[in-house]
Amino acid sequence: MAMNYIWDLLIKAEDEGLSKKDIYFNLAKTYSPYMELSPQLLNAQYVEQHVEVNPYYRYFEIFNNLFHPDNTTNIEFRDYLFDITLHFLAEIDRMQGMNKREFFIRFILKEIEANVFGNLVRDNIHAFTKKEQEIVVLNMLRLYQTGEEIYLLKDTLKRLFKHCIIYVKSEEQDELLLYIPQKQTEQNQRKVQLVQEIFLPIGFHIEVYWQYHFGIMGAEETMKLDRIVLY
Known part of the structure; x- marks a missing residue:
């Protein structure tokens, strides 16, 4: 089964013995508007450590102005902030989905x-x-x-x-x-x-x-x- 969400990927990574620190979220260069993750292989059964994400699928209001095409400054800082924010959002997803x-x-x-x-x-x-x-x-x-x-x-x-x-x-x-x-x-x-x-x-x-x-x-x-x- 393909992984569709950032929280889904982190759970799969833990099952494979990876740490959350081993996963890096990157802004997808090309992506489907109907999917959050943009893996190289759609039905891959393993976890890629560098993961391309469509942040506008669920978090448009958060990332709408972060990667404006006309803004070409502080690219490295924005990539770092993007990764940290998505890890934080993934943890919120997991906490909301947890049962007792x-x-x-x-x-x-x-x-x-x-x-x-x-x-x-x-x-x-x-x-x-x-x-x-x-x-x-x-x-x-x-x-x-x-x-x-x-x-x-x-x-x-x-x-x-x-x-x-x-x-x-x-x-x-x-x-x-x-x-x-x-x-x-x-x-x-x-x-x-x-x-x-x-x-x-x-x-x-x-x-x-x-x-x-x-x-x-x-x-x-x-x-x-x-x-x-x-x-």
Whole structure:
């Protein structure tokens, strides 16, 4: 689907891992009167960092006199002002289009960046994709509402790591066993550390098993040679 508006482009840029600072809005040399963005390829699925815009599509009253053809002075300053103003207008668009859920997500992410939840959470949140960050933050909000730490710990891990299994062992001590059928990469470790920091109840211990499941008597699929670890 083609991007039609400046706010649409900034959201797409964030999904691709770009910062707003990486996007530069320029006055389009030629443009359609029926479109706000003027990309080189109309149906491009990637984000161009230098974007040509028709500012008169929605903001005629703001830009009507800024780029008058007879005014050829201060071109560099006007281009800079044009880019800043469009970024500001795009943020207003986004704020007006946000629902309550999106507002809370952005608020909590800003709190994380401000180190409200500690260094480990602030540093490790960058190991997550944007969609994964939303999973974590929404369950943080649910945690404030319900206090269901163990349930939300399980739910978060299962959403982040497909086919993971969590066992609760409470005979002698409060302990969780987590099996993740993926390799133990630094990025995956950081994700698990953050989830533990936020959702693991005080007094609980979690043991993580990567790639190979520990053996369980009576469960043949966990008792295969060269595909088993000891608990």
